[in-house]
Amino acid sequence: xxxxxxxxxxxxxxxxxxxxxxxxxxxxxxxxxxxxxxxxxxxxxxxxxxxxxxxxxxxxxxxxxxxxxxxxxxxxxxxxxxxxxxxxxxxxxxxxxxxxxxxxxxxxxxxxxx
DNA sequence: AAGATGACGTGCT
DNA sequence: GAGCACGCCATCT
Numbered sequence: 284x285x286x287x288x289x290x291x292x293x294x295x296x297x298x299x300x301x302x303x304x305x306x307x308x309x310x311x312x313x314x315x316x317x318x319x320x321x322x323x324x325x326x327x328x329x330x331x332x333x334x335x336x337x338x339x340x341x342x343x344x345x346x347x348x349x350x351x352x353x354x355x356x357x358x359x360x361x362x363x364x365x366x367x368x369x370x371x372x373x374x375x376x377x378x379x380x381x382x383x384x385x386x387x388x389x390x391x392x393x394x395x396x397x
Numbered sequence: 398a399a400g401a402t403g404a405c406g407t408g409c410t
Numbered sequence: 411g412a413g414c415a416c417g418c419c420a421t422c423t
Contacts (some may be wrong), residue, residue, distance in 0.1 A: 308405055315418060321405040328404065342404080350404040357404075
């Protein structure tokens with residue numbers, strides 16, 4: 284089993300988020316074994332190689348909103364990608380809490396390669 | 398080298 | 411709810 288770097292673990296988790304679901308930066312950090320490191324998740328996504336084709340748009344902040352500055356270029360792109368996933372977004376805010384994916388932490392963690 | 402920055406979160410007013 | 415203050419810490423100036 285390859286030893287993954289903290290950043291690779293974040294990419295791994297993000298890649299698991301299914302279409303139609305979203306997950307907060309903080310939760311991704313927790314699952315990657317980096318509690319309290321939500322900011323590191325944003326850095327990791329920014330530095331992620333395009334070749335990974337990660338569903339980065341499914342990562343939002345704990346307020347259920349898009350974290351890019353309002354109406355910026357990336358903000359609009361993320362909003363559109365979420366809508367293509369079938370998620371309802373209004374002014375950067377995910378409308379229904381049911382879209383928030385709550386994985387069974389205990390079960391998921393046991394399947395992780397780290 | 399040192400200070401500012403940021404795709405965050407939590408707690409408190 | 412809306413601000414504001416902190417804690418966080420790799421990157422960027």
